[in-house]
Amino acid sequence: xxxxxxxxxxxxxxxxxxxxxxxxxxxxxxxxxxxxxxxxxxxxxxxxxxxxxxxxxxxxxxxxxxxxxxxxxxxxxxxxxxxxxxxxxxxxxxxxxxxxxxxxxxxxxxxxxxxxxxxxxxxxxxxxxxxxxxxxxxxxxxxxxxxxxxxxxxxxxxxxxxxxxxxxxxxxx
Amino acid sequence: xxxxxxxxxxxxxxxxxxxxxxxxxxxxxxxxxxxxxxxxxxxxxxxxxxxxxxxxxxxxxxxxxxxxxxxxxxxxxxxxxxxxxxxxxxxxxxxxxxxxxxxxxxxxxxxxxxxxxxxxxxxxxxxxxxxxxxxxxxxxxxxxxxxxxxxxxxxxxxxxxxxxxxxxxxxxx
Numbered sequence: 001x002x003x004x005x006x007x008x009x010x011x012x013x014x015x016x017x018x019x020x021x022x023x024x025x026x027x028x029x030x031x032x033x034x035x036x037x038x039x040x041x042x043x044x045x046x047x048x049x050x051x052x053x054x055x056x057x058x059x060x061x062x063x064x065x066x067x068x069x070x071x072x073x074x075x076x077x078x079x080x081x082x083x084x085x086x087x088x089x090x091x092x093x094x095x096x097x098x099x100x101x102x103x104x105x106x107x108x109x110x111x112x113x114x115x116x117x118x119x120x121x122x123x124x125x126x127x128x129x130x131x132x133x134x135x136x137x138x139x140x141x142x143x144x145x146x147x148x149x150x151x152x153x154x155x156x157x158x159x160x161x162x163x164x165x166x167x168x169x170x171x172x173x
Numbered sequence: 174x175x176x177x178x179x180x181x182x183x184x185x186x187x188x189x190x191x192x193x194x195x196x197x198x199x200x201x202x203x204x205x206x207x208x209x210x211x212x213x214x215x216x217x218x219x220x221x222x223x224x225x226x227x228x229x230x231x232x233x234x235x236x237x238x239x240x241x242x243x244x245x246x247x248x249x250x251x252x253x254x255x256x257x258x259x260x261x262x263x264x265x266x267x268x269x270x271x272x273x274x275x276x277x278x279x280x281x282x283x284x285x286x287x288x289x290x291x292x293x294x295x296x297x298x299x300x301x302x303x304x305x306x307x308x309x310x311x312x313x314x315x316x317x318x319x320x321x322x323x324x325x326x327x328x329x330x331x332x333x334x335x336x337x338x339x340x341x342x343x344x345x346x
Contacts, residue, residue, distance in 0.1 A: 043264075096221070
């Protein structure tokens with residue numbers, strides 16, 4: 001059994017989702033939630049809340065591997081910068097604990113979860129609920145984070161069957 | 174006497190500069206250098222080097238206040254994202270130690286150091302060397318980091334004279 005933390009970084013909310021996955025790639029839901037970056041305090045204070053919040057999630061649930069959404073081209077430089085900062089902080093919390101990080105493009109996540117690279121958010125949310133046997137409405141960022149964790153579970157199960165390694169974040173450069 | 178750490182975040186190199194400043198705003202050079210993000214390892218490994226490197230600088234020199242360059246509009250979303258990630262990681266190292274962070278636009282830094290908002294890098298480098306009585310060539314990123322620290326020293330000395338607070342990062346939003 002391996003515990004995977006999926007992270008969906010955002011400049012306003014960062015979704016987190018944790019699953020346990022067995023040797024065959026079957027996933028069980030463990031935890032999901034979202035760290036809110038909006039609200040009280042200046043940016044430094046909000047960034048610290050993200051770092052501390054993510055450190056608490058790691059401390060409490062003790063994931064062994066981490067999967068994070070690869071950022072697609074953002075709409076504009078300003079939003080890319082904000083998203084980059086949130087992503088840099090989220091990755092900081094992870095790398096400080098020496099956890100291996102794997103990265104998946106949104107298209108790969110949709111393909112793994114819905115079977116279509118062009119699926120919409122509602123379909124991803126719906127399928128994550130079915131795959132993890134969750135009843136009741138999942139928060140959108142948490143659902144995305146769980147979807148990223150599921151994608152990594154599939155990829156690592158396939159890689160294991162084929163006897164090849166999984167790809168780590170940015171290692172393709 | 175107050176010790177100020179200036180940070181010039183970049184996706185390839187992050188400059189750091191430390192000065193001591195007295196009540197009148199007079200600055201003395203303490204340390205300068207650059208953390209290189211290029212080279213060995215995937216992005217997670219490089220990000221960790223930045224975090225650990227900056228933590229070491231803070232641990233060794235014990236700055237009391239931090240000044241960082243406010244990011245102007247980056248050329249394109251891709252470079253903005255990379256810069257944002259480096260900046261998010263640099264800020265993570267700072268906020269984890271609860272140091273106050275102040276932010277200055279490149280134009281403000283040039284105005285404080287050279288007296289012209291449109292000054293070029295070579296002029297900034299030259300003036301930083303004169304102001305801090307440094308002989309020999311300063312590395313460009315380190316010079317920028319020292320210039321940011323000098324800017325904060327000036328702003329806080331002026332704010333002190335006027336009896337107003339200095340502006341903290343992102344507090345204007």
